Amino acid sequence: MTTTTDTFPTYDDVKAAKDRVHGIIRPVPVFEIDRNTFGTARTFLALDFMQVSGSFKDRGAANFIGAHLAAGTMPDAGVVIASGGNAGLACAWAAQRHGIKATVFLPTTAPAVKVAKLRTFGADVRQVGKEYAEAAAAAAEYAATTGALASHAYDNPYIAAGAGTLLSEIHDQVPGLDTVIVAVGGGGLFAGTAMAAHALGVRVVAVEPENCRALNAAIEAGEIVDVEVNSIAADSLGARRTSETALYWARRAEARSVLVTDEAIRTARALLWDHRHLAVEHGAATALAALTSGAYKPGEGERVAVVLCGANTDPSGLVTT
Structure with missing residues (x-):
């Protein structure tokens, strides 16, 4: 894998991943919402929850499995991952495509809809x-x-x-894209997005729940630290610490970091x-909450893409009578 002298992945790695996953992952649908919803900004929604496993995680999983198969480094024991749900789903899906055993460790608090879906992909849950x-340690x-x-x-x-392959697809569909807004958990989507954003001249806004x-x-802090995990979006954004790669790219891409409340996340969802009949996870709604709450205010005529990253959720709580 190509790296910088600091051993962090770069946009060259994103481009290699794009070639590796071409024809495997689904191209992201992007559409513009009503003009003047957020001032004079033009706002686009990127629906990457429409991947097979229900989230953007398919991109990274397909790249990971594909790279190890190509290198001959996939063991007979298969692959193992710890996850709040979505990463495990994507890993199980990518492994199943190649007849590889996938063992997925989840916390007991993982949503039942994700646990049930994992078993449909043949995972040992x-x-x-x-x-x-705790699941990661196991x-x-x-x-x-x-x-x-x-x-x-x-x-x-x-x-x-x-994960970084997503922004290059959005960029192709939105000429003149100024800003991309992404929710952040551990930082995989953010890091890949920031790599691509830095290369493409796009501003990246990282959105997190205030208690995640x-x-x-x-x-x-200027370094990796442990944080509390206490949010309605914790099942997908509940990492206690981010990655060194995410912190590196936050600095290099000069990312804007904003926080939103759980109430703002519920409202955005x-x-x-x-208004759109889109049933997404609270983690996916976190990105939009940056706009709806005013945590991020786009400028005049700014072209903004909001990543809706996952939809492995029970929609019953969304339906009112």
């Missing part, structure tokens, strides 16, 4: 602990004892580079259902 960190022990290839929900160069702020806290 194991639930451990109440937080992602997955690491499993890898050490079985020889399974350890994947990661976000802190892996192939995973991040695969791993990247924001790292930027503030309801708006997507009420």
